Amino acid sequence: MNNNVRLVNASIDIVFSSLESNVDMFEKEFNTxxxxxxxxIGQWLRTARAKGExxxxxxxxxxxxxxxxxxxxxxxxxxxxxxxxxxKLQQTGMxxxxxxxxxxxxxxxxxxxxxxxxxxELPVLPRHETPIFFEAISPTLAKIIRMHVKDENEWSIYxxxxxxxxxxxLKGFE
Numbered sequence: 001m002n003n004n005v006r007l008v009n010a011s012i013d014i015v016f017s018s019l020e021s022n023v024d025m026f027e028k029e030f031n032t033x034x035x036x037x038x039x040x041i042g043q044w045l046r047t048a049r050a051k052g053e054x055x056x057x058x059x060x061x062x063x064x065x066x067x068x069x070x071x072x073x074x075x076x077x078x079x080x081x082x083x084x085x086x087x088k089l090q091q092t093g094m095x096x097x098x099x100x101x102x103x104x105x106x107x108x109x110x111x112x113x114x115x116x117x118x119x120x121e122l123p124v125l126p127r128h129e130t131p132i133f134f135e136a137i138s139p140t141l142a143k144i145i146r147m148h149v150k151d152e153n154e155w156s157i158y159x160x161x162x163x164x165x166x167x168x169x170l171k172g173f174e
Contacts, residue, residue, distance in 0.1 A: 005141070007097035007104055008163045014103075015089040016118030018111070019133070022087070026117035029087050030131045030146075033119075041069045086129075089118065098159050101144050108139030115145065124154050 019026065045066055048054050054062060097104040110116070114136050119129045133146040147155065 005099055005102050007099045007102060008159060008166055010095060010098045010103075010158070010162050012095040012098070012103075012120050012122065013092065014095050014105070014118050014120045015092050016116045016134075017087075017090040019115040019117055025087055026133075030117070030133070032084075033129055033131045033148075041066055041073070086119070095120065098155070098162065100156055100159060102137075103134075103142055103144070105140045105142070110136035110139050110142060112136050112138055116142070122151075122154055122158050124158055130154070 017026075045054070045062075091109055093109050094106040095103045096106040116134050116136065117131070118134065119131050121127055121129055130147065130151045132144055132151075134142040134144050136142055144155075
């Protein structure tokens with residue numbers, strides 16, 4: 001492993017496929033999943049903020065209400081069998097360590113120098129699929145090539161939180 005790569009423990013499921021074929025399909029899905037704020041409530045909230053209608057609202061409460069609405073919307077789509085179709089990806093794995101631009105799988109599932117498309121679901125609020133393009137550095141280590149900006153921010157926030165938890169854990173044993 002590269003000495004410049006800093007990784008912290010995490011446990012995240014991943015599904016992925018090699019980019020050898022279907023690059024256009026993967027690109028289309030990547031763009032479809034894109035920013036999860038492109039729903040009706042997200043558009044309403046952006047408009048309300050632009051008009052200054054949310055200035056007296058508690059941001060945390062407003063965020064939680066919006067996420068409850070999105071969850072109800074997802075449940076309604078599930079009940080009505082309107083769930084979005086996703087590309088069937090060939091492999092599943094477990095990410096056991098993450099860094100700002102890298103992650104490490106628990107098993108050697110990658111071919112070095114190959115490029116992949118995958119989806120992960122970070123344990124953050126709101127939970128959503130995060131599409132990523134990555135390159136295998138070794139059979140277990142991958143470098144993230146592309147991710148949506150909002151997802152990059154959530155990835156780094158989650159990584160930092162994991163790092164802080166690890167530091168607190170280590171300090172507790174000193």
